[in-house]
Structures are given as structure tokens and as C-alpha cells.
Amino acid sequence: MNPKTAYQARDFARFYDWTYEGITEDIPFYLHAAREHGSPVLELACGTGRITIPLAREGFEVIGLDLSAEMLRIAQEKLSKEPAEVRSRVRLIEADMSDFALDETVSLAFIPAASLLHLHTNEQRSSCLSCISRHLKPGGGVIVDLIPAERLANQTVGETQEIERSVSPSTGLLTWELGTKLSIDRDAQCVIVEHTYVEQLPDESEKRYVFVDDYTWLTEGQMRGLLAEAGFGNVEVFGDYERGPFSESSSRMVFVARK
Ligand SMILES: C[S@@+](CC[C@H](N)C(=O)[O-])C[C@H]1O[C@@H](n2cnc3c(N)ncnc32)[C@H](O)[C@@H]1O
Known part of the structure; x- marks a missing residue:
């Protein structure tokens, strides 16, 4: 990647x-x-x-x-x-x-x-x-x-964690981040993480931004x-x-x- x-x-x-x-x-x-x-x-x-x-x-x-x-x-x-x-x-x-x-x-x-x-x-x-x-x-x-390698290797694929929820000072919008482990390859020592950021718009609808990132431990x-x-x-x-x-x-x- x-x-x-x-x-x-x-x-x-x-x-x-x-x-x-x-x-x-x-x-x-x-x-x-x-x-x-x-x-x-x-x-x-x-x-x-x-x-x-x-x-x-x-x-x-x-x-x-x-x-x-x-x-x-x-x-x-x-x-x-x-x-x-x-x-x-x-x-x-x-x-x-x-x-x-x-x-x-x-x-x-x-x-x-x-x-x-x-x-x-x-x-x-x-x-x-x-x-x-x-x-x-x-x-x-x-x-x-x-x-540490063990911390990255021992995560659960598919697990989603809410990482942060607060009002962003730059937009004034309630914003939160969800982190999901998409895959863990223990031979390649690689974890792929999906970061989803959700913004709550003034009309209460939600706007989602999704990014994928990978780490080799x-x-x-x-x-x-x-x-x-x-x-x-x-x-x-x-x-x-x-x-x-x-x-x-x-x-x-x-x-x-x-x-
Ligand atoms: C976790 S952030 C750390 C940013 C900052 N040092 C901090 O502690 O908040 C990782 C950073 O690595 C940068 N990065 C990723 N690959 C890189 C590379 N090959 N050379 C230089 N920077 C890289 C990204 O653009 C990103 O800014």
C-alpha cells in the first residue's frame, strides 16, 4: 500500500x-x-x-x-x-x-x-x-x-473503537473518530486500519470521511x-x-x- x-x-x-x-x-x-x-x-x-x-x-x-x-x-x-x-x-x-x-x-x-x-x-x-x-x-x-509489536499483532480484525468525540475548534462541529482494524497479517507484520471521521452538521445529518492507513510493526x-x-x-x-x-x-x- x-x-x-x-x-x-x-x-x-x-x-x-x-x-x-x-x-x-x-x-x-x-x-x-x-x-x-x-x-x-x-x-x-x-x-x-x-x-x-x-x-x-x-x-x-x-x-x-x-x-x-x-x-x-x-x-x-x-x-x-x-x-x-x-x-x-x-x-x-x-x-x-x-x-x-x-x-x-x-x-x-x-x-x-x-x-x-x-x-x-x-x-x-x-x-x-x-x-x-x-x-x-x-x-x-x-x-x-x-x-510494541505484540500490541499491534494481538488486535482483533473488524473491531471498531470510538477514539474521540468533541467539538472541533476549527469547524465548531461535534466530531468523532472510529478506528476499525481491517486486516492483520502476522507474517508480513502489517495491520491495516480504517479511520472514519464523522461530523454532525447543523441540520443534525452526519458527514463521514473514510481513510485507510497501514502500519508495519x-x-x-x-x-x-x-x-x-x-x-x-x-x-x-x-x-x-x-x-x-x-x-x-x-x-x-x-x-x-x-x-
Ligand atoms: C503519526 S503522524 C506523526 C506526526 C507528528 N510527528 C506527531 O507526533 O504528531 C505520522 C506522520 O508520518 C508522515 N510520514 C509517513 N510516511 C513518511 C515518509 N516516508 N517520510 C516522511 N514522513 C512520513 C505522515 O505524513 C505523518 O505526518
């Missing part, structure tokens, strides 16, 4: 921003890492700037890279409401994280929100980590936040192998954003390593 499908759609980008806006639990973790390594910082798959902008507000120079022009358009729109000194610290770049070239090196690079799962082949993932390595200063840090061993192959060392794996140990019951699988 083409990884661009959902995020390239204008409506998906605006719904994504609405759903993720309130998720802030990982932001202190990245601020801490940025303080440890210093500027500049490279955020791969930066989306609508949920993490990018708080980093810039704290004084860090941030390069935000994303494949989707629509996600970046929203990030830019949000950035335009920030003070000039915050705006001046952010550079947004439309590019593929598995094949990019920048004109500078960075102290820290990170892929948040399990976005590496949008790369579906080992070639793409290896190429992404090689690109990161080429852009990191010696001793620079890399962080990759993943959803990685085990701890596979991710360790990819980091080692790309030359990263001092690898640590955490189970949450408070740097707690990773275990079978962890909600996240966060890799921290150094060049």
Missing part, C-alpha cells in the same frame, strides 16, 4: 491535527533529549508540528521533515501564529524520511509517534537510518518511538538490528516516556541510541 494515502489527503490532515492536538505526554521526553544534545534538532515525520512547535518555543532550532504537504501546511499555519523568534527557529521540509539530504548536520534526530511503522520494507527503514546517521554530528542522538530484535546495521551504539529501550524499563506489558517501545 502507498504510505502517502491517508496523510496526503487534506481532510485527513485536519482530522489528524484535531485528534492528536491534546496528546502531549511525549513532549517533555523530547524536550529533555533536546536539552541533553542541543540544537539543531531534526524531527522526522513531524506532521502538523505537535512536537516541533513546543521544541522551538523552548529555544531549540528545529528542522521538521514530512512527506505530506497537507500535514506541513497545517504545521505552517500553526507556526504563523507564533512569535517571530519561535517562527525563525523552525524549518519545515517536504521530503521522504527514507531518502533525504539536508545542507546541515544535527545534534539529535527523532522519529516520534510510531511513524517509522509507515515505512514498509527493510530497505526503506535501513535507508532512513543511514540518512539519519549521515546528518548526525559525532556523538549525536537518535530516538525512535514505536508501538517491528520487534525489539528487528529494531536493534536496524540500529546496529546503521552504526548506532549505546542503545537503550524504554517502555514509556518516563524512561521506565521496556517489558512485555509496555505501551511503547522507545529506542534511544548514539552515533
